[in-house]
Amino acid sequence: xxxxxxxxxxxxxxxxxxxxxxxxxxxxxxxxxxxxxxxxxxxxxxxxxxxxxxxxxxxxxxxxxxxxxxxxxxxxxxxxxxxxxxxxxxxxxxxxxxxxxxxxxxxxxxxxxxxxxxxxxxxxxxxxxxxxxxxxxxxxxxxxxxxxxxxxxxxxxxxxxxxxxxxxxxxxxxxxxxxxxxxxxxxxxxxxxxxxxxxxxxxxxxxxxxxxxxxxxxxxxxxxxxxxxxxxxxxxxxxxxxxxxxxxxxxxxxxxxxxxxxxxxxxxxxxxxxxxxxxxxxxxxxxxxxxxxxxxxxxxxxxxxxxxxxxxxxxxxxxxxxxxxxxxxxxxxxxxxxxxxxxxxxxxxxxxxxxxxxxxxxxxxxxxxxxxxxxxxxxxx
Amino acid sequence: xxxxxxxxxxxxxxxxxxxxxxxxxxxxxxxxxxxxxxxxxxxxxxxxxxxxxxxxxxxxxxxxxxxxxxxxxxxxxxxxxxxxxxxxxxxxxxxxxxxxxxxxxxxxxxxxxxxxxxxxxxxxxxxxxxx
Numbered sequence: 365x366x367x368x369x370x371x372x373x374x375x376x377x378x379x380x381x382x383x384x385x386x387x388x389x390x391x392x393x394x395x396x397x398x399x400x401x402x403x404x405x406x407x408x409x410x411x412x413x414x415x416x417x418x419x420x421x422x423x424x425x426x427x428x429x430x431x432x433x434x435x436x437x438x439x440x441x442x443x444x445x446x447x448x449x450x451x452x453x454x455x456x457x458x459x460x461x462x463x464x465x466x467x468x469x470x471x472x473x474x475x476x477x478x479x480x481x482x483x484x485x486x487x488x489x490x491x492x493x494x495x496x497x498x499x500x501x502x503x504x505x506x507x508x509x510x511x512x513x514x515x516x517x518x519x520x521x522x523x524x525x526x527x528x529x530x531x532x533x534x535x536x537x538x539x540x541x542x543x544x545x546x547x548x549x550x551x552x553x554x555x556x557x558x559x560x561x562x563x564x565x566x567x568x569x570x571x572x573x574x575x576x577x578x579x580x581x582x583x584x585x586x587x588x589x590x591x592x593x594x595x596x597x598x599x600x601x602x603x604x605x606x607x608x609x610x611x612x613x614x615x616x617x618x619x620x621x622x623x624x625x626x627x628x629x630x631x632x633x634x635x636x637x638x639x640x641x642x643x644x645x646x647x648x649x650x651x652x653x654x655x656x657x658x659x660x661x662x663x664x665x666x667x668x669x670x671x672x673x674x675x676x677x678x679x680x681x682x683x684x685x686x687x688x689x690x691x692x693x694x695x696x697x698x699x700x701x702x703x704x705x706x707x708x709x710x711x712x713x714x715x716x717x718x719x720x721x722x723x724x725x726x727x728x729x730x731x732x733x734x735x736x737x738x739x740x741x742x743x744x745x
Numbered sequence: 746x747x748x749x750x751x752x753x754x755x756x757x758x759x760x761x762x763x764x765x766x767x768x769x770x771x772x773x774x775x776x777x778x779x780x781x782x783x784x785x786x787x788x789x790x791x792x793x794x795x796x797x798x799x800x801x802x803x804x805x806x807x808x809x810x811x812x813x814x815x816x817x818x819x820x821x822x823x824x825x826x827x828x829x830x831x832x833x834x835x836x837x838x839x840x841x842x843x844x845x846x847x848x849x850x851x852x853x854x855x856x857x858x859x860x861x862x863x864x865x866x867x868x869x870x871x872x873x874x875x876x
Contacts, residue, residue, distance in 0.1 A: 483819075484818065485817075485818025485819040485822075486819070487750070490752070491749060491750050491751055491752045491755075492752055492758070492784065493752070493758060493761075493783075493784040493785070493841075493842060494784070494842050495750040495751070496750055496751035496752065496868070496870065497830050497842040497843050497844060497870070497871075498750075498814065498822055498825065498828055498830050498844060499812075499830045499842055500750070500818045500819055500822070501818040503812075504812055504814070504830065507812035508809075508810040508811070508812055508830075508832055509810070511810045511811060511812060511854065512809065512810040512854060515810070515853070515854035515855070516854075556815060557813065557815050558815055558816050559812050559813070559814050559815070559816065560812060560813035560814075560815065561812070562812075605790055607783070607784055607840070608782060608786070608790045610840070611809075613810070613832070
């Protein structure tokens with residue numbers, strides 16, 4: 365399959381706010397604070413932008429119109445996305461730039477779910493048959509999928525717990541991380557179940573925070589101060605048939621996105637120096653490790669137990685601590701960390717000169733996205 | 746259970762609750778392609794026909810998976826924890842979510858279950874019991 369985008373578009377600026385509590389601020393204010401940092405980081409000025417893609421917060425605020433008025437720009441291309449995780453925003457930016465709609469795009473996201481006391485127990489799209497049965501909060505569906513995984517493949521709590529324990533180890537090296545208290549395997553196993561088989565440490569925290577990126581053409585990036593991080597390949601796949609798809613909770617459509625991105629780029633799991641997986645629950649990580657081929661289907665448990673994803677392991681995973689330990693931010697901070705590692709700006713947790721990183725995410729149980737990023741413009745072509 | 750978590754008055758799903766109140770388990774049947782579907786939808790995702798009838802089905806199946814809630818994520822659920830939710834594949838095909846009564850032993854994936862119906866805060870709802 366052809367890959368017409370490899371090396372042609374780059375992320376040239378990143379910015380974020382404090383992750384934690386930002387009381388009294390709207391998601392738009394938070395998004396704009398992040399945007400100011402991202403534009404400054406890129407070495408550009410707001411007047412150099414010609415596109416804005418605003419990602420709505422989980423509460424539904426922060427679209428292009430409401431963020432746009434605070435930015436004060438009438439741009440050739442503005443758009444909003446319902447889908448978080450930043451992968452979808454990045455892909456839309458790639459599409460818009462490739463189509464010539466714009467050249468230099470600002471991506472924004474702001475969240476105040478913690479200060480705003482957003483109710484994650486409330487059914488997102490209204491009462492349905494799942495909530496009627498008491499299946500509320502993302503931990504419910506994730507727990508069903510994990511229980512099934514345990515029954516079919518023999519995955520144990522101790523194997524699965526390597527995700528929460530490992531990400532805490534990484535978070536201890538990250539001054540931005542909210543949860544930095546050491547978490548041993550014994551601590552993990554001693555935690556009570558929240559939604560059995562998930563414990564508290566298997567599920568994301570809720571935090572406020574904003575993130576923004578500046579994305580532009582490779583030609584433009586060549587004149588800017590930061591080391592460009594090129595988009596080597598992207599893929600998506602929908603699972604919007606939802607529960608009308610047998611065994612949808614196992615999210616088999618993740619494998620379709622995996623096949624597409626490996627085929628498009630000619631790359632494979634062995635080419636990835638640092639891996640980022642958006643993780644509202646650790647179950648996401650387990651599923652994506654398997655479907656994207658970092659280990660065999662059903663072999664995630666033993667693979668994790670071998671310690672490959674921990675600091676010093678052969679597959680550095682969520683080196684910032686992810687959503688389990690660093691912050692919520694719907695996965696946007698995963699891309700921040702990938703770029704910091706590729707630029708060599710990750711401080712105490714800096715990996716040994718990584719060239720290529722991958723970011724995997726999904727919108728709940730309905731849509732998958734994957735991106736490969738590299739400081740080498742020829743990767744993926 | 747509070748009304749806010751159950752679509753009792755939904756024009757499509759409401760028919761399920763009416764049948765449950767009479768002790769019947771019903772699912773939608775597509776009159777065009779014969780597919781049985783769950784959860785309720787206004788049209789068939791297999792063939793896109795909207796020609797639908799509700800049919801009674803035998804309320805037996807197999808546990809596909811289950812979770813035990815030790816935390817209430819909604820005020821309406823506070824008095825009910827810990828509670829168990831199971832996804833059950835009916836013998837006739839569709840997967841249905843419902844409460845599970847553990848009975849004398851812990852449930853396991855693959856256990857056979859029958860449905861019983863109960864009134865939970867005024868809403869007729871399905872409850873699986875290990876067969």
